[in-house]
Amino acid sequence: MVYRNVIRILVIIFLAQFAVNANTQPAESGNHGLLAIGNSITRHGPSSTLGWTGDWGMAASKLGADYVSQLADLLSTASSSGPWRVTRINASDIETKASAYSIQTLAALHPQDYEVIVIELGDNVPKGTEDTFSPVYSNVIKASKPRNGVLACIGTWWTSPAIDKIIEETCRNAGGIYVDISGLSSIPENVARNERQIDNPGVGMHPSDRGMIEIAHRIFDKISKAIGESP
Template sequence: MWFNCFIIIAVWLSALNLSGSGNHRPTAEPLRVVVLGNSIVAHPPAEELGWLGNWGMAASVRDSDFVHRLERRLHEMNPQGTLEYGSVSGFEREYRHFDLDLLANYRNADILVVKISENVDPDSLGERQFLRHYGQLIDYLAPDNRTAVVICDGFWPSPVNDTIRHFARQRGFDFVQLHDLYTSDSTNSARGLFAHEGVANHPSDRGMAHIADRIWQKLAPHIRQRQLITKNQLSNE
């Protein structure tokens, strides 16, 4: 009798294992997203400016800046995915002499988002060949077609934005327009929330949310596509 019970239990467990393996679905591998920008992406504390945070300038808390809003959405779609971010304001100011190897850790991401413009001198774009150096920046960070590239203009109006938009279109990259957020609605900036004018001109929590929403519209399809490709590859193994 005990022997018969043992046989029944063994068969039942075996059936469970077979059923479980039949329902197994391959999961997408973690995606690596890189976001590069300037103080709107990240700025350390600067007491002389009245800025005490260590995240996107003028956001009230870390989770309210646009980078961390994007990170939460990424994790909803790709729980093990990573979002790396950093400031390349040094490139904006000195792009002719900037050492791109300083950005080596940001190369070859699955998806690259670049949002710069605000610190680029608009009066010497042609003379200093900004477009050529900007192209070299993108090519260094995404040296092959494996990386999906999303290009954003600046939050503030500037002729630099037109140059960046034309570059994105010529290269076939997704482009995200942001500068109209600043001009269309004063509540998108932190004016009145900080005494220092430079800090106050940065995006408020509302502005950060809008920036995240617009970038996400271009970012999400790339995430879905990458996950679909990975799942198909795993299914064929």
């Protein structure tokens, strides 16, 4: 329990100092749309301070290795309709500055027009602010639900049962699909610092390429049936 709390504190400090907030990555071309809204695991821009040069999900070794790209590949293979266009957004203010977050930021992206929406948030919610996070997260879910698509809400990477409960209940009440990824970060091979040399400890705590694949498969396994049933 002490170790878990230390991890959460490190992550919160890391995000507060270096997050790329509400940062949108241009969509790639494709016949179907995947919108991923999350924290640094979904997207983090380059940072010389961190020694991080990527502009994708931290800490995948390359763009195609993060969970969003892996999920898009799985969706493309399953649909047999060509590649999916992908938009990644770092919206970590939803976690750290929930009461000040503007839902209009998401509305401007027209999430209702995507076939799949992934919400990956919760890891960086400061302890004791769960009550503030909960209603804002609920508004995010309502604003992000696609018109004729599938909404997937991802649990926490650095497992937080209290936050996971909020995410699961809120998501299911809104008709979305909850994806539990608890336990993945406790497997050494799923953590970036165990996959390759990473000097910054905050970066190294993020998913490895294998960890990203595991996240993508958990999402796909949960949503694949629902996608087939969508209009």
